[in-house]
Amino acid sequence: MLFWHSQPDHYWPTPAEHYQNPTSSVYRDSLQLPFLKQEDQAQSTPVFPAFQCVLCAPSSPAVKIHEETLTYLNQGQSYEIRMLSNWKGIGDIPESRRFLKTVARVIFHDRRLQYSEKQQLESWQLSHPGDRILDIDVPLSVGVIDPLVNPSTLNTIEFLWDPSKRTSVFIQVNCISTEFTQKKNGGEKGAPFRIQLDTFRGDSEGSFTEHLYSASCQVKVFKPKGADRKLKTDREKVEKRSALDREKYQTPCETTIMTECTPWPEIDTSRSPSSTPGLNSQNNFKMTPERICASPVCASDSSTECAGEGLSPSASILDTQQWLARNRFSNYCRTFSNFTGADLLKMTRKDLTQICGVADGIRLTHALKARSVRPRLTLYITTESPVKKATADSDQSGLYQEVYLEEVSAAELTNKLADLLSVPANHIQQISRSGPRGIHVVLSDTMVRNMADESCFTATLQKLQNQDGYHCILR
Template identity: 40%
Template sequence: MIHTPDSVHHSYSWSDETGAGAGKRSKMFHSTPTASTTTNSLSTWDIDGGLAADFDGSLSGLGTELGTASYNMSEALLALPVFKQENLENGFQYILGAATSPAVKLNEETLTYLNQGSQSYEIKLKKLGDLSELQGKYLRSIVKVLFHDRRLQFMEKEQIDSWKQMRPGERILDIDIPLSYGLVNVNLDAVRLNQLEFIWDPTKETGLYVRVHCISTEFTAKKHGGEKGVPFRIQVETYTNTDEAKLLHAASCQIKVFKPKGADRKHKTDREKMEKRSDVEKEKYQPSYECTVLTEVPKDQILQANSGYSKTQSLTSSFAELNRGLQTITHVPASICPTHIIPGCTASPNPSLSPPQSSSSHTPLPFSHNQTHEPVDVLSGPLSSDAQATDVAQWLHYHRFSNYVRVFQNFSGADLLRLSRDDLIQICGLADGIRLDNALQARNIRPRLTVYICQEPESIYHALYMDSLVLEEFKVKLSTLFGIQTQQIGDIYMQGPSQIHILLTDEVIQNIQDQTRFVVEGMKDESGDKYRILLKTVGDR
């Protein structure tokens, strides 16, 4: 069970439930505190007349079934003052899948600890309110890692340039493509290393997994060990997906980034400190929540920051300005959602079949008519021997070898391809060395089932390699082999003991012995539109 706070001492909780045939999923519930708790909490607040006037009216929308202590997510949000009906059209919610610190006072902003580099953190995006007008439309969002301190904000460009010189070929903010879902056209800016951009469908489940590669102590003035690291901010900005991008919403949260496992140790230290405090002192501090709700940032503040940036006169012009450094990844695969964080997300029983379905329903939208993007297959395919050092760095990032970008920072594609399997294991370790060698050699995934097909009266066999062991896949491969449409294949039978005909199903395919040989006989059915196919094992001829 996960609890998260909001500004009026309501709480949200995530609980796992099992849907019929849909696997495990998480659902968010809204819990209302008791009347006495609410009264005590509100007595310490300074609420102006305008808010106080409509506060009672806002609470009335929470419903009358207070005894149940849980509500549907959307119903609860509708009742809160921050999501009144007039604000729903621009309502958004972003949730970071990382725990907040328990050592933060009640009147202070939450602080979230992250581990550097290899650990990915989910940011769940949700458009609230009526989605009917957004059917078939897309939104564009930008995720940034910024400095929390005002002094460092004015020195952002210089600080990032200094970090880039110390760690060439690396990014401050990166995205874990295989884990992310519901995204279209992810753009990694080669100049602005601290941000990424993507297009998403607000009517569908959307979440991206990000990695932060810089740590908070890298930007302290003196580095003698034991310094207190500077805080960062993760900020999400959402715009319309039009030529003249309009800012719809922005939100952010405060974070600190530690070396691997450092965030876990810091949480443990904070918990131990809080346990030593008295009950009276503990009441002055916020409890730790297992996920972080990003708080809204005024749009004027975002627009002012964007217009004041030395290289950014407008969002549209900045996109065209940075074409040469823009890398595009089209159609992020729909992967299985982690159900311990995401509400209402059902795991796909067969993720290998998801990309074809999503590609038909999502059309990649270009960012600008004047932009030229690097094709996706340059990164997703095998590494070219002509690749430059910068191309190698991008290829390593895309294939989840970010930890070794620094090691291979001066390697061209030819240099990397000259390394043997043993060389890579020695450099990267056993597991990553084997994985990198497989990626460089572009080795195919080992099939789960291989069958050999021959059509009478020929004596030449053709191999069918199956990955998902389902009837539909078998039909697709047969239709490709014989040059017919998949729809033209009707029932498929396999000859069994005593010459009986067994209807081919998913379960039958899953029990076929590997490397079985079949002779295929085809005949048209009564309608003449489809073929019935009989698979005879070689021993039965």
């Protein structure tokens, strides 16, 4: 069992241990020449960045010097990310508003997968119901306040932290790289991910909108113990090379320092990544850290129309928009803004999944072809007045009207009969069914539940004496 909280303070590195100067010749110490006065030379002091994030996982030794570091992770294993702060502006903030918000996410590194990120994540969700791509290990985390895991974003977590205190967040990546490749050739051919952290500062109103810092690193996720085997294989490959070739590779480190990057752009279904999000570029992205629900609830729950009805081919553009909103497809109202019912019904399942993603595309396909749900009980009833009964021929039958029951109760049947007979429901004081030997049996919930489906009845109204109500008899 790991008792992380009880570790002594000397295990926590100082900022100087992480903010090491590069080993490039540009930053080498100046030569101390004998003909120069040493006191005239400017003393260079290392400049520490305001923030830095360190992933406590070793980097791969098989990465060349001018390439980005690559770190291997095991699926479902908890990895520590240390949140280091040297921010000078913390002294100007009141202690009550000193917390910062950080949004951690797992995203694709390859641009090809970024174009279909939404579809890739929804497909993964269908094959892993109830699971998340990114999770936070709260018991191991230190200094993390109010961790938030949004069910609608499987690859994102949020948390608050105090930059003046020691903070470590432990994350778990539950997907593997090979799940997002067409050919399952093992972890080495899997799709690389990026772990990115965006940090925001809160204002006086409590909303975190001011961006402070973003950092990311490239990772590959293997099945349990697979990252350890891959790290060992890379080390052996590099050691077999000549000394000259080994100089072309980076020196592996026990931890991975996440490099500063641009903030993650605003989530938009029509976004086209002109540049790789998370990598350094000149693009300025607008940050909107609000939560986005993929399937909003229907705006009107009191709608009298059935949400499960299929779309009519004669539906106009306005009717189609209202149908999309009723069936919880409000996110795609703009996408189908010029579609009529006939236009939408002509689209195939493949077309809808390409536009709306796998999950919503399949759901929209089923909704378009939905049929009315069969009622639990169907009755056929004809009305008959006493005068008509006396004068009607015995071989003449009236016209029947259907009555559909969902709750299958006496109260529901009373309301249906009142509508059918054009009488207020509160005026029907009694309702009974004709029994053997001409007796009248009081209608109850048990009797309604035991009625045979598609039974036929004749409803007769009789005026009650000394009352304004009626007695309805079913024969």
